[in-house]
Amino acid sequence: MAAPRANMSYRDIKQVVLDRIHNKIWAPDSLLPSEIDLAAEFSSTRTTVNRALRELAEEGYLERKRKAGTRVLNAPVRKAQFAIPLIRDEISETGADYRYALVERAAMPAPGWLSARMNIAQGCEVLYLRCMHYAGNAPFQYETRWIVPDSIPEVLEADFSCSGPNDWLVQKVPFTNLELSFLATKADQPVAEFLDTQVGEPIFTTERITWLRSKPVTLAKLFFAPGYRMTTHL
Amino acid sequence: MAAPRANMSYRDIKQVVLDRIHNKIWAPDSLLPSEIDLAAEFSSTRTTVNRALRELAEEGYLERKRKAGTRVLNAPVRKAQFAIPLIRDEISETGADYRYALVERAAMPAPGWLSARMNIAQGCEVLYLRCMHYAGNAPFQYETRWIVPDSIPEVLEADFSCSGPNDWLVQKVPFTNLELSFLATKADQPVAEFLDTQVGEPIFTTERITWLRSKPVTLAKLFFAPGYRMTTHL
DNA sequence: AAGGATCTTATGTCTATATATAAAGCCATT
DNA sequence: AATGGCTTTATATATAGACATAAGATCCTT
Known part of the structure; x- marks a missing residue:
């Protein structure tokens, strides 16, 4: 014994x-x-x-x-824990260089699905961004992101041409709440183009919504290049 | 202050x-x-x-x-934590009935990719299972699983016709190590059939390998019905 | 300078003890 | 039986003090 x-x-x-x-x-x-x-x-x-x-x-x-x-506990509720790394770190760890590019930046009224999803006023102005993240020369992640300036007005002055919105937000707005989803999506035209694959290919996707004390700040959809897998050990 | x-x-x-x-x-x-x-x-x-x-x-x-x-820490390494629920519980929580069905059960020599992946002897006998999990009448998850009887001989006697291999394993073999991956796969013929969708559809997939003190026990590939998303808050 | 040995210090952990609190169990009342 | 209050008990947390240990800082030697 x-x-x-x-x-x-x-x-x-x-x-x-x-x-x-x-x-x-x-x-x-x-x-x-x-x-x-x-x-x-x-x-x-x-x-x-x-x-x-x-x-x-x-x-x-x-x-x-x-x-x-x-x-x-009879059914040990095992808890998988993922460290959510900054994409830069995730790529550097593989030995590849990280490169970022801004694809589009536009202010627009929030589309219906977005205001519903984030619980913001219909037609409220939002900042819309599209970005690419590369590992060396290979596309790694395509990002679409909406930011609510109501919650964080400085964002309209921010320059996202050299570094990504995530970096800026992490610096500026330490979020208090986060909803994180993993899902599989089908590559549409822009996703396929930017990730250098075919329309219809399965794409591992994560969606994040963050709040700052009940004010919604941003929603991001991150599309990973085909073959990506997120792994954890425990 | x-x-x-x-x-x-x-x-x-x-x-x-x-x-x-x-x-x-x-x-x-x-x-x-x-x-x-x-x-x-x-x-x-x-x-x-x-x-x-x-x-x-x-x-x-x-x-x-x-x-x-x-x-x-300048970049707060936020850690997302997922509780990995038993599938039965996950379905019950939605209000639907959970139903399980065994599709196939076979003993076979380990295919090459499996022995490589799990680090077991080439051609070592393994038990191969295919199962379905339903939420009400809707297909919820299609499971393919390989179990290494070397690590757990009783498995050859186990009856998987009424309850799933995960239930049995959780009872019998409290694993000590787990590798968990999330990825997006393309539905092949059997996956599409069982999940009632088209070949080529994107499928959110998780792979688990578990060990019992460095002996590999089982590898499972879990294919979720289209539309599934795994969500966590923090 | 470069390399070691030593000192110092902030965190890591253990002990012993005390109070707080949630909740199960019991008992008496209705 | 059901209700409500009391008792008991196991965990939750706080305190004070001690020693352990990693690693930065310093000084000494070569």
Whole structure:
């Protein structure tokens, strides 16, 4: 059996608990001993045990409720965590050079779908941008973006010809809320042209909407070059 | 200015720190005061400040190094977190009934791409499954899966006609490692048929490989019905 | 200057203890 | 039975203090 030696760090305790879950010593849905009992078993303190269990709960292995105790989740809700890198970094890591180009910049009244989606006034002025991101000479990502100047007036003065709107926004507007979607879309004419592929090709796409304290700031649709895959380990 | 009153919880401290970052009181790349100084300012203790800063670092706002101190990340590496739900739950939540069907089950020698991808012996026997998941009457997900019996012999006895391999595996083999990819694929003949769409349609696809202590267990390709989008908020 | 050895310091972690709080369980009342 | 209040208990969080450790800073030697 797991040997509870003294001087166990919270990491050690996490490992032991995880092992016991894996080995069904603590079966799914079953209740763990209380922190006090575990602290005694591991000759540790409640504080340390608490940290171990708290982190395991955050990682989706356990469920904790006051008074009710700590129980093993039967369907471990594994949480995949993606770091959302700046595109520049993502490309640099592959060894390729990052290059940015502004394709179009226009102010226009918000189209109907946009005002509905972002919950802004019908016909409200928005800034519309189209950009390209290259890895070396290869197209990497085609970006369409709408920015709401109501929420951030300086944007009308911003120069997006040398660096992308994401860079500018990250600097200027530390968002408070983000909705992020992944989906597969079919390349339309401009997407196909810019990503150097055929109309109709499947394109991995992400959509982001960000808010600054309940004011919608921007919606971006990012179309990745064919073959792109987003990968994470856990 | 932020009023450092007494009795601040670690949550309060997190909020104050976050506000100061947003308001550029602590600019990107700048160094925060030490935990001791902050504890003094907030009339709190180092332990509490530590927890606040540690969590903000985990959330990608700060970078902490021993001796070097705590600094504000200029490009906040926001981390998107996806809970990976069991498909049954995902469907139930929409209000629809979940239905599962086994399409094919076969033992076969591992094809070349699979042994390469999963790092298993050439021609090693694997179990190949194809399954469908329905939300009500609508096709929701088409699944192809390979399981390595070497890593988990009982799988050859398992009955996958009533419940999916994922359910069985989650019960039987609590995986220790997972590689998860998202990509867009083009529907081939079987995918199109089962998902009731046209060949060539873009399909949001996830691939999962799981290991049990460095032994590869299973590879699954999950093809979602057209229109599916995976969304998260943060 | 360049390279090491040493000092210093900010974070990392553990211990021991105390108070706060949510919620389950119990009991008495209606 | 259902309701409402009380008790109990497990977790949540705060405090104070200690030692551990990584790594920047400094000084010393060559």
